[in-house]
Amino acid sequence: YTSDVVAYDLAPPLALESRGVTDPAALEQWFSTWDGPISSVGKDMHIRAGDDVAYAFALRHMTGRKNSGDIVDLWFRATATMVKENGDWKITHIHNSVPFAMDGIEKAELTCCHESGL
DSSP: OOOOOOOEOOSSOOOOOHHHOOHHHHHHHHTTTTTTOEEEOOOOEEEOSSSSSEEEEEEEEEEEEEETEEEEEEEEEEEEEEEEEETTEEEEEEEEEBOTTTTTTBBBSOOTTTTTTO
């Protein structure tokens, strides 16, 4: 990660700045809420790179079981932006999001791609 990395992730808060992104304790806390393996599979990934800036985006399918017994089975959008610093690629921004229904109910759309064939 860059020293000024910012992440927009699925869980609150809306934005995490460098320390929140790179602190292993935060990631360990998130992992501790799961019972068993977590699967996260990318679909339809696109990567574009220039001399010093690159980005990648894909749909991701995440499944697993929470400690509460709840089954997680959701699709979300994932984007990562990288910059080249001293010859090394580093992540400067991560954005994961779930679309919501724009029908007035505003519920998350967690299933994938019926019309696109993905």
